[in-house]
Amino acid sequence: xxxxxxNAAIRRMEALAKTHGFLLPPFCNWSPEEWQSKDHTYNEIRxxxxxxxxxxxxxxxxxxxxxxxxxxxxxILNHTEYNKPYAEKLLMLEEGQYSPMHFHWYKMEDIxxxxxxxxxxxxxxxxxxxxxxxxxxxxxxxxxxFTVPAGTKVRLTPGESITIxxxxxxxxxxxxxTGAVLLGEVSQCNDDANDNRFYEELGRFPEVEEDEAxxxxxxxxxxxxxxxx
Numbered sequence: 001x002x003x004x005x006x007n008a009a010i011r012r013m014e015a016l017a018k019t020h021g022f023l024l025p026p027f028c029n030w031s032p033e034e035w036q037s038k039d040h041t042y043n044e045i046r047x048x049x050x051x052x053x054x055x056x057x058x059x060x061x062x063x064x065x066x067x068x069x070x071x072x073x074x075x076i077l078n079h080t081e082y083n084k085p086y087a088e089k090l091l092m093l094e095e096g097q098y099s100p101m102h103f104h105w106y107k108m109e110d111i112x113x114x115x116x117x118x119x120x121x122x123x124x125x126x127x128x129x130x131x132x133x134x135x136x137x138x139x140x141x142x143x144x145x146f147t148v149p150a151g152t153k154v155r156l157t158p159g160e161s162i163t164i165x166x167x168x169x170x171x172x173x174x175x176x177x178t179g180a181v182l183l184g185e186v187s188q189c190n191d192d193a194n195d196n197r198f199y200e201e202l203g204r205f206p207e208v209e210e211d212e213a214x215x216x217x218x219x220x221x222x223x224x225x226x227x228x229x
Contacts, residue, residue: 001062001206006054007215009068013092016182020115022090027051028070032214040225048074048082049192049219057100058203067099067172068092071219075189089185093119099172101199103130104164109187112161117178120153121162124169130197132169140165169199 017024027045030038038045045051050071056062069091075084093099095117103126113119125133136147139154140163148154154162155175161184164170174181192204205220214221 001054001056001060002209002211003214004212005062006206006208006218007212009054009062009066009092010052010216012094012180013068013070013090013182016092016116016180017090020182022114022182024070024090025050025072028216030216032217035217035223038222038225043225044082046222046224047079048076048084050074051219051222052216053219054206055204056206057198058206063094063096065098065100067097068094071190077189077191085189087185087187087190089187089190090114091183091185092180093172093174093183094180095174095176095178097174100202101169101171103167103169103197104195105166105197106195107188107190108166109164109185110161111156111164112184112186113156113158114182114184115158116181118158118175119156119181119183120173120175121156122151122153122169122171122173123148124150126167126169132199137168 014024027042028051050073053069053071054066056066059065069089072088072090073084074087076082101122111121123137123139125135125137127133132150134150136149137152138145138147141154142161156162196204
């Protein structure tokens with residue numbers, strides 16, 4: 001993925017968040033140059049991978065398969081210092097983009113439409129061998145519990161939310177004509193390295209082609225504190 005694509009996506013998400021009155025924490029606004037002065041007192045940001053994350057899932061077609069997001073808070077289970085049992089993200093999905101089908105073995109999360117367009121979330125239960133089940137799916141939306149057929153696209157308009165339980169397959173698309181969507185995620189600890197089961201094998205972090213200087217560093221690019229100074 002080209003750095004210019006990453007930079008442009010971050011700028012678009014900053015603008016979308018501002019439009020909907022969502023203020024990002026200070027570390028989301030640091031330039032790469034400012035990161036060079038951040039010592040070990042900021043290690044929680046590094047270790048829990050807070051900050052910007054732009055991915056094309058290794059597919060090389062970000063306009064079709066991709067996501068832009070910010071991890072605002074996160075913990076690491078059983079860690080002596082970073083033991084928050086919860087996480088929060090802000091995500092942007094643009095029209096024409098697809099976030100692929102996956103589930104989490106451990107994490108339960110609420111996905112909230114914070115503003116913009118309408119998000120469509122297709123849902124399937126998982127079979128014991130992690131395939132799509134043909135059984136009805138129990139949906140939890142803003143205090144309402146109901147069932148839908150396997151493969152239903154659940155529709156979330158701004159302000160609405162859905163609870164995603166472990167082993168519940170889900171993907172994301174934008175309802176055509178409604179515009180980019182700003183999504184919130186409130187969840188248990190997030191562990192992208194060990195708790196994503198994609199239905200089709202995909203990468204998580206892109207290989208970056210440096211065609212221009214970075215506007216913001218991604219959450220896996222921070223300089224280590226011991227290397228500073």
